[in-house]
Amino acid sequence: METALDALRNHRAASLPINMRAVFSSDPQRFERFSLTLDDMTLDMSRTAITEETVDLLLRLAETADLAGARDSMLAGEHINTTEDRAVLHTALRALSGGQAMEGGRDVMPDIRAVLEAMDAFAESVRGGTLRGATGQAFTDVVNIGIGGSDLGPVMATRALSPFHDGPRLHYVSNIDGAHIADTLAELDPETTLFIVASKTFTTIETMTNAATARDWVAAKLGPSATGDHFAAVSTALDKVAAFGIDPNRVFGFWDWVGGRYSLWSAIGLPIMIAIGPDNFRRFLAGAEAMDNHFRSAPMRQNLPVMLGLIGYWHRVVCDYPARAVIPYDQRLERLPAYLQQLDMESNGKGVRLGGGAVSTPTGPLVWGEPGTNGQHAFFQLLHQGTDIIPVEFILAAEGHEPDLQHHHDLLIANCLAQAEALMKGRTLEEARAQLIAKGMDAERAEALAPHRVFPGNRPSLTILHRQLDPYALGRLIALYEHRVFVEARLFGINAFDQWGVELGKELATELLPVVEGKADPSSRDSATAGMVRRIAALRD
Numbered sequence: 064m065e066t067a068l069d070a071l072r073n074h075r076a077a078s079l080p081i082n083m084r085a086v087f088s089s090d091p092q093r094f095e096r097f098s099l100t101l102d103d104m105t106l107d108m109s110r111t112a113i114t115e116e117t118v119d120l121l122l123r124l125a126e127t128a129d130l131a132g133a134r135d136s137m138l139a140g141e142h143i144n145t146t147e148d149r150a151v152l153h154t155a156l157r158a159l160s161g162g163q164a165m166e167g168g169r170d171v172m173p174d175i176r177a178v179l180e181a182m183d184a185f186a187e188s189v190r191g192g193t194l195r196g197a198t199g200q201a202f203t204d205v206v207n208i209g210i211g212g213s214d215l216g217p218v219m220a221t222r223a224l225s226p227f228h229d230g231p232r233l234h235y236v237s238n239i240d241g242a243h244i245a246d247t248l249a250e251l252d253p254e255t256t257l258f259i260v261a262s263k264t265f266t267t268i269e270t271m272t273n274a275a276t277a278r279d280w281v282a283a284k285l286g287p288s289a290t291g292d293h294f295a296a297v298s299t300a301l302d303k304v305a306a307f308g309i310d311p312n313r314v315f316g317f318w319d320w321v322g323g324r325y326s327l328w329s330a331i332g333l334p335i336m337i338a339i340g341p342d343n344f345r346r347f348l349a350g351a352e353a354m355d356n357h358f359r360s361a362p363m364r365q366n367l368p369v370m371l372g373l374i375g376y377w378h379r380v381v382c383d384y385p386a387r388a389v390i391p392y393d394q395r396l397e398r399l400p401a402y403l404q405q406l407d408m409e410s411n412g413k414g415v416r417l418g419g420g421a422v423s424t425p426t427g428p429l430v431w432g433e434p435g436t437n438g439q440h441a442f443f444q445l446l447h448q449g450t451d452i453i454p455v456e457f458i459l460a461a462e463g464h465e466p467d468l469q470h471h472h473d474l475l476i477a478n479c480l481a482q483a484e485a486l487m488k489g490r491t492l493e494e495a496r497a498q499l500i501a502k503g504m505d506a507e508r509a510e511a512l513a514p515h516r517v518f519p520g521n522r523p524s525l526t527i528l529h530r531q532l533d534p535y536a537l538g539r540l541i542a543l544y545e546h547r548v549f550v551e552a553r554l555f556g557i558n559a560f561d562q563w564g565v566e567l568g569k570e571l572a573t574e575l576l577p578v579v580e581g582k583a584d585p586s587s588r589d590s591a592t593a594g595m596v597r598r599i600a601a602l603r604d
């Protein structure tokens with residue numbers, strides 16, 4: 064029997080090549096037909112090589128995979144993270160318009176509201192200067208120490224929302240490389256610096272090592288008793304936080320049903336709140352809630368995360384494209400690609416199905432990107448003329464935050480639209496040749512040069528447009544991507560919410576530390592590890 068995936072593959076084989084240039088010429092309604100809106104947000108899918116039949120077949124696949132049922136199970140707090148036996152309820156963290164969110168037969172909303180209110184009070188006391196350090200000074204700088212989901216979201220959002228930043232300066236330390244904390248502390252005064260140690264587990268070696276270094280730095284300058292005044296923490300492991308010496312009144316909890324890469328909506332978002340204030344943080348949550356409501360209730364064909372996920376699946380599994388590039392035409396979204404790398408690749412970079420068997424299709428793509436227009440002057444050459452097809456996702460705001468620099472923003476928009484058009488249209492050999500001759504080149508030289516100036520075109524891109532990058536729009540955008548990852552995981556048949564693939568390296572690093580320190584013999588390791596350890600030791604002599 065032909066499966067939904069077989070039908071998609073047969074459809075692609077039978078209908079290729081869909082020439083996007085041709086379909087745009089023959090169908091003036093293509094943009095209307097293949098773009099979706101949610102308030103001021105537009106998702107333009109028209110520049111992908113799909114037809115109504117493709118969409119119908121993708122929707123059939125979604126139905127076969129019971130995507131709607133899986134979504135409802137997630138939103139109902141069922142333990143869909145089966146390998147860790149956990150619910151997946153980050154949506155509850157932003158469900159502030161009313162109603163319940165049940166986990167284990169209990170409404171979790173009162174706990175969520177209580178932590179949010181405690182965060183409000185703490186953030187306001189830091190922002191207003193009423194919370195003071197050991198020597199009585201207000202905090203001018205806040206350093207968040209965390210890594211992965213306890214870092215990437217807050218870093219990305221703080222940068223994205225810099226026009227709304229009216230609190231103390233924010234710094235982020237994540238890397239175990241001592242350069243990171245050393246360079247950060249070099250600019251700071253311990254008397255006016257507050258540290259937030261952010262770790263779901265409170266065991267992550269990078270975070271614990273950096274936190275201990277920060278504690279020593281404070282103690283060296285202000286005495287050991289100052290720790291209490293200069294540290295706060297965000298964690299699910301309250302006992303471990305207490306053991307570190309952080310005052311329980313400055314500890315903000317969250318729950319095991321919040322995955323690390325889905326945690327910026329929880330107390331992990333405390334540094335964002337300190338930067339932009341509680342009201343703006345709530346707008347950020349409200350934007351995500353609007354996307355949740357849309358994901359829950361919009362018909363599949365009009366549902367932005369569903370359609371974004373289905374097109375992602377089409378590109379990855381049916382077209383076999385190995386990667387996708389996310390190119391925000393927004394300098395303040397410069398850390399969005401890194402954030403999405405964890406969200407997408409830690410969720411969907413897996414080869415085992417929910418039931419334990421091996422997957423039979425490709426799963427999550429490589430996700431990468433840089434802001435435009437910078438990327439245009441770096442890797443766009445490959446996107447246009449390279450031998451791999453890499454679908455691009457452009458993100459664009461109609462308005463910037465610099466009314467005096469409107470010309471910059473118009474140029475930014477023109478460049479973004481131009482890249483999408485160039486990828487789609489390309490340039491034929493005849494056009495290349497004719498252009499050169501029109502410029503006065505002789506026929507022989509034009510013939511030789513023209514092939515280098517050909518753009519294959521028909522290269523897919525999606526564009527996400529919103530009015531302006533503000534807290535609400537950012538929350539909505541991130542929630543769109545979260546649900547898209549969920550949709551793709553469901554179609555791949557994998558669990559998006561565990562991350563066993565990060566464990567082995569951590570275990571080996573623990574084993575190797577004594578070897579690197581010279582306390583254990585390297586001979587027991589493979590020859591590459593042993594050889595490198597010996598060379599490192601020789602270089603240190």
Ligand SMILES: O=P(O)(O)OC[C@H]1O[C@](O)(CO)[C@@H](O)[C@@H]1O
Pocket residue numbers: 210211212213261262263264265266267270323324409562565
């Ligand atoms: O918040 P924690 O427990 O320190 O974990 C940090 C990160 O480490 C990981 O567990 C693995 O890298 C991520 O999933 C997580 O976001």
